[in-house]
Every structure is written in structure tokens, then in C-alpha cells.
Amino acid sequence: MEKQTITIYDVAREANVSMATVSRVVNGNPNVKPATRKKVLEVIDRLDYRPNAVARGLASKKTTTVGVIIPDVSNMFFASLARGIDDVATMYKYNIILANSDGNDQKEVSVLNTLLAKQVDGIIFMGHRITDEIRGEFSRSKTPVVLAGSIDPDQQVGSVNIDYEAATKDAISLLARHGNEKISFISGALIDPINGKERLEGYKKALSEYNLTYNEGLIFESNYSFKEGTQLVDRLLNSGATAAFVTDDELALGILDGLLDHGVKVPEEFELITSNNSLLTEVSRPKITSLTQPLYDIGAVAMRLLTKLMNKEETEEKTVILPYGLEEKGSTRKQ
């Protein structure tokens, strides 16, 4: 015996109405006599009828599914965003197709195409950088797109972020106020606008505000991993830096670990600020002072924005800037 599916047609027959009426009942169309509705509902229940969302999608051209392109779910930063996205999606009756891209330009494009082929109603994109190619795909697709936690220099699509420049400036300013004259800037790839433009700009502004000179030797580009952090410490200390701002918690943790191994006292001899305030910053000794980003909210707001775009609602702003904070913990001195 095969999987004999029950269709809207079966329900219609059993309830002695037309399939149009069943459709109306299923979709909550008010133009149905209560008695009829009741009858149909009973049959639906009895037959255990479940509407086929694929057929529905084909007929209505809406899938109530959105595509989510993410570099790596197993990275806490993105996982937090994803959770916010899914919660709001669920709230608005959408499901998410989650696709990992590893931040790989080519994968991003191919995955975007399969999502579009699946007729998703919208796309949430997280990535380190927006290549021209992917931007091109976005613009010729007619499907609404929102960036979550990703910077797009020219704002063609929606996006939700914090003000990375201002946040970085704040962090650096704190370090400068504490008397540090050589403050290191340690980030991921500088070609990513979020690092090379936003954050670095904030760094420079803070420096000039405190009359400190910009020195390339204090800028480090690294991968986001614990190990890279520990390995970076030699060079960091050689640079003469007495403080560092790091754009990733795991990396910062590695640096802290390396510093301690070198017998450098944190925060007495070296101050450290990281960026994501994840659990990692809480469990290290000392705990690491960090910028705070509302990760969950960035995801949630991005999804909310996307629902508006999908409904062609009027939206005040396609670019949302959420507030950030700076939580002082054990890796910076109290003053």
C-alpha cells in the first residue's frame, strides 16, 4: 500500500461541497457560512487532511519560506543571529532554509541560486563581504533581501547592524583614556568593509582624538581562532603595544591565553577588549571586557524587516542601526 495522500478534493467530496469552499475554509476566508465551515472542518479532522504546501506554493506563488545564507552555523556569532531570525520567522509563519556558505564567494552565489529556484519569498544574507557578483544577483532577482550583521557599502538591500565605527571608536577611546599609547587593532580580513572600513575608521578617529599616531605595525590581520590568537602574541608584544582591540572573541581568548603564558599580567600590563561578548568572555580568567552587540536582535529585526519587504509594506528605513554597548570586565583596568 502506497502513501495515498488525502487531497482537498477528497475533503470536498466527503463534505459535499466544492474544493473551492474547502480552500476557503482552510485559508480562513470569511465568505463561508458557519455551518458549512463546521462541516468542512469536521471532515478535515476526520480524514486528517493536511494541505500540501508545495501545491499551494505553486498556485499562490508564495512559499512562506525564506532563505538564510550563513557563513557557518556552528559559529556562535552567526548561530545567535540565526536563532533570532528563526524565532521571528516562526512568529510570522515562515520557515527558514538554512544554507552554510563558509563565506565563500562562489558558494554564496550558487546557494543563492538554489534558494531562488526554490521560490523562497525572501532572503537573509550574512557574510563577511558583499561581492559585486552577489550584489548583482540580488538586484536582478526581485526577491527581497536583508543583510544581517553584514555591511554593504552601497545600500541597495535592507540591512541590520550596529554602528561598527562608533563602537570601535568607543573601545579604543577607553583604552586611550587608560593611558595606552600603543593600541593594537586585531581583526579579520581588512578587505572586508566591516574591518577595513568601518572598524578601522573608528580606530583611527579615536587615535586622532587622543592625539595618538597611527602606526601600521599595530594593525594585525588574523583568522578567527583560538590558536591564531596564541600564535599572534609574540608579534603583538614585539610591536610594543600595551593594549589591543580584537574583533572576535575566540581570537581574543587565544591572545589572552598567549599573554598569560608569556607572563604578561592582564589587565595590569596589558589591556584587552573584544567584540562579541559571547560566553567565552565570561569563562576566561580574567573575564574579557567586550563590546556588546545584540546578536539575537540583529537577526530578529532583520527578519522583521524582511517580512515588511515581502509584504511590500511601507518601511521607514531599509537600514536599521541597533544600539551597542561596552561591558567592562576583568581585562581592562578600573579607574
Add this chain to the structure above:
Amino acid sequence: MEKQTITIYDVAREANVSMATVSRVVNGNPNVKPATRKKVLEVIDRLDYRPNAVARGLASKKTTTVGVIIPDVSNMFFASLARGIDDVATMYKYNIILANSDGNDQKEVSVLNTLLAKQVDGIIFMGHRITDEIRGEFSRSKTPVVLAGSIDPDQQVGSVNIDYEAATKDAISLLARHGNEKISFISGALIDPINGKERLEGYKKALSEYNLTYNEGLIFESNYSFKEGTQLVDRLLNSGATAAFVTDDELALGILDGLLDHGVKVPEEFELITSNNSLLTEVSRPKITSLTQPLYDIGAVAMRLLTKLMNKEETEEKTVILPYGLEEKGSTRKQ
């Protein structure tokens, strides 16, 4: 101007062939003359035609999409599984619809139903416990299901796990060999079979093997959070325990933190073993000895198993047990 979609029909017309031929080309059917194929491919390229996966799904009754029910993506443990799942899914040309359930019985059922409504070809389920209700839904759905990292007492569906009982027994045995006579067992809800059955059983077996008496006062049920861990420490120390096995890293970290705050020396005065060997166990001081579970692989193998089930391939085994390990680090003594 509206989103005027290009259909297989447009391509057929432009290429002077029937839509069937276009379909064959698109699906790589060998029964097409090379010249024809080339012509069709050119038109597809020129028109920028992209097959509509929804229509395809309706006609073929396959969506190349699988549903993934996960308690919480922002939990590292599950996120790692999810990454393994997605990678293998991608490898086999599937996409995943990711749905968070919070381990909530009711949400799990409702989410399962919407996934089935969307005609997913298969389901990967992660959860703390398999309720009778969800098991019922599984069995009457005809859609293949595989559990990843979840225990199902009666094995109706596929599943991929490690041998939690043996793993726990190993961990406890190590603690016993080190001379600990009062070894605490700290887990999540004991009604979850993975804790109350598998792991606790392993705990008991190890005890009896070392002639230690089972004492309920050493068993603690807790939530998986850092805070709960720190708060548990008073009771833990009052129990007289000199060692503990913990089923979650974050919880273990909280316990370690609490112990250190109480001036208890780890591992000299108290030994600790945790279960997931996540990054958290590496960044604490001391690093925490842990069981090692191949999280990514559990996800990957679960997805691989699901592909077999979806293809109705003969599968040797519906229940896969993956190897585990025990990595001794700083929270247990060297002997």
C-alpha cells in the same frame, strides 16, 4: 513591470523543441541529441531560465529538502550537529529547513507537521526525549526520520549516537581509579532516557565494578547553564563528593568556576569530567577533561543515513553507533 517569470515553455518555444525536451536537458536525461542539448542550453543561458523547484516538487513529489528539528541552534552542541547535517545534505543536493523547537514537546509536534505539509523528503530530529506523541506522528507519516544525538528506547526510526552508557562508564571508572569514592553525577532532566537511562546506567555499572555504593545524594539534576553550575556547588560540596561527571560543558564550567571560588583546588581536591569537549573546555583554567563526541560526524552520518532511507536503499543498520573518546586535561589528575 511585474516579475515575469521565464518558464520551461518559453525556453521550448525559443529553442524550437518541446517542453519535454527542455525538461530532459535540465534533468540530464541522456536521451537528447547533443546538438539539441546544446541549442537548448544556449537558450536557457540567454533567457536566464531557472527551473521552478516548487513546480518540480509538485510534479515529481520530491522537494530535495529535508526538515531539521533542533532544540536550539544557538547551542554549540546542536549547532555542530547541524553543520554536519547541512554539509552532507548539500553534498547530496538537498537543502534543509531548520526549525527550533526549544525541546518543547508541543512545538516539536507542530513544527513536524508544518515540515510534513511542506513535503520534505525526510526529517532529522534532535531532541532530548522522544514523546509518545511525536513517535506516533513519525510512524504514521511515511516520511523517513533519523534521530541525531537523541535516544529512542524503541528503535522505530533511524538514529545516530554514541554509546552513552559505555562513555559514562568510562568516565566514572577513571574517577574511581583515581581513588574517588564519592563521585557525583550531574545531568539534565533524568526523565530524558539519555540521562536517566543510558548515562545513569553507565554510572551505576562503573560504581558496582569498583565496589562503590550508589547514593542518591550524589545525583544532581540541573539545567545546562553556567549560572546553574555555580549555584550547584554548595550542594555538591555538602554531598561529600570529591569528583563529578557532568553532562554539559557550560554547566561543568559553572561548576568549575564555583569550585575555584570556594577555594577548592581542581584537580588536586576535586576532579571534574564533562561531556562535549567543546571549545569551552579548552579555555578554562584548568582545562576540563572531557568525553569526546564526534558531533559534526553524528550530524553528517545521520544525514547520510537519511539519504539512504529516502532512496529506499538497503541499509545494513538503522541504528549507528559512533566511537567516542575521553580526553584527559587539567581537571583530572595524572597518574
Add this chain to the structure above:
DNA sequence: TTGAAAGCGCTAACAT
């Protein structure tokens, strides 16, 4: 308030 009927874009026999 309800029904009839025409698609939605594609696959999959069945012909040729």
C-alpha cells in the same frame, strides 16, 4: 455564499 474551471510550471508516461 458557493461552484466551475482555468491555470501555476513542471514531470512522466506514452506515442511516434
Add this chain to the structure above:
DNA sequence: ATGTTAGCGCTTTCAA
């Protein structure tokens, strides 16, 4: 090797 023709299960005018 290619074309013809039914559907897949539902939404959505348009009539009644």
C-alpha cells in the same frame, strides 16, 4: 530522439 498529454494539489477569478 522528440513530442503529446495528463496530471501533481491547490488558488483564484468569474459566474451563479
